[in-house]
Amino acid sequence: MLTAVLTVLAAGTLVGGLATAAVAAGGVRCDPGKQFCVIEVEQPGNPGQPSQPGDSGTGTRACVVSSTGASVPCSHDQFGWFNDGDDCYWKKLEHQPPGTDVIWGGHFPEGAVYSVACAATHPDGVDGWEWAPTDPPGYGGTTMTPAQLAQQALAQLALTGPAIRMTIEGDEHGLVGLPVWLWTEVGPTTWGPNSATAAVPGLSVTATAQARLIEWDMGDGRTETCKNPGTPYYTGGVTSPTCQHIYEQSSAGQPNEAFPVTATTTWDVTWTGGGASGALTVTRQSAASVRIGEMQVLITQE
Template identity: 40%
Template structure:
């Protein structure tokens, strides 16, 4: 009597053929190959028929084949990566990767599905089995997706929500007046909240909240004649009592008249460096933003009249 011969069945479902990496398949010694986006649909599964027990997996008899932690139920419970950079975390049952949308859609956007903005969150979705699904609303973070919240991404969102302005320029001589070559020019930044700081903003997704605090740490003055002056602080506001003294911390003297410029004036630009410290989600970090403002300054030569 002939013994039943083992039957080998190979199941292949191909979505993409790209640079891939393998992981173990569910129920068997097969292999799942995933592309860079997590499409894990090349399944090679050896199914061995055991005499007297048709359809029984040999691997299952040995106790193997436990369901993987993250599995695509639409593809035979094929194992998929639980995390994908740029796409978030896999949610079993929904068969998609989710991560909080950054920034969140504005109030009234259809993505909120009729809910008030901020009541829950909208998540970007990447679904290998359903490419038409690109987002979904959740009142609470879906299982596994909360871990996909990137605090630094929230910090960037908080900065985008800030009103950060260029320096509120103070300068002597005043714009509209006239300076003289060789005489001191005083520059300073007025202490205006959104032009100097601190400015505080927060951003949240799921149960993660990041708080960012922005302050100006230096101002670079481009004087219009090719010279730059770097000032670490706001500078000192000029008062008539100072007379012809130089600024103690942020000043300049022109060597040539502005009449040599096409506009007849020096275009003075002040560029502030905003340093933003953030913390949240168990992390801390620092970001930088630049803002500028400008004024035009008339600088003339001293006219000396000689009489005999």
């Protein structure tokens, strides 16, 4: 990411009700109407990823502002095309700034400079210019791509973190040196498999998710990685056959006298539809806590 310090002099202007501020690489904005705009680049930015082959399809594209859920036109005569990545409208400048302009951030002649209108979709949005290495998602089209529809199918899966279960429940105390069994209740949203289909006229995409592993951060500075949902505790069991943790110290002195436990599930999601396919990796997290005490041995003399 580009880190920049910006110095601007002179007065700015508004065009069509939009603050036509320019965006230097890395998100620093400066008004093209200013007479001076100085930028000091501390670290070069990384260009964005180009669109992948196979990202094509038919069907009516739905443009929704993620922060509000409001539906908006996918294109606007003045503002350009709705960007699914930042919920703003993007339009490539018909007359590109000279290569010496700081808006290029040293990238000229790669990519292009766009006018970016965010005020149209965000109450506190800022409008301006921005350099980008490629056209943003959704630029130049009103059709939904299979990859975009796959994101909708992923949302429908409603994947969650583990439904954390341990041999220690509620206010119970475990003991230093004794195994704590770790597992999750298995269901479509906690371990999988889970499938969902999203569709628009002329196109449907099905996404299927399966959990791959759970990483348990046990709060004592150590973690356990279990490539399974774990085994529920059964009466008489001592050592878990699949997933457990042994505490080497008590939780005394910890906040609330308990170790915080965080369990993160890694999900593998595959999707197919519209003649295309792809794969995604997502994570979901849950939290709990556990109290661990030390075994006290009482010796009596008769």
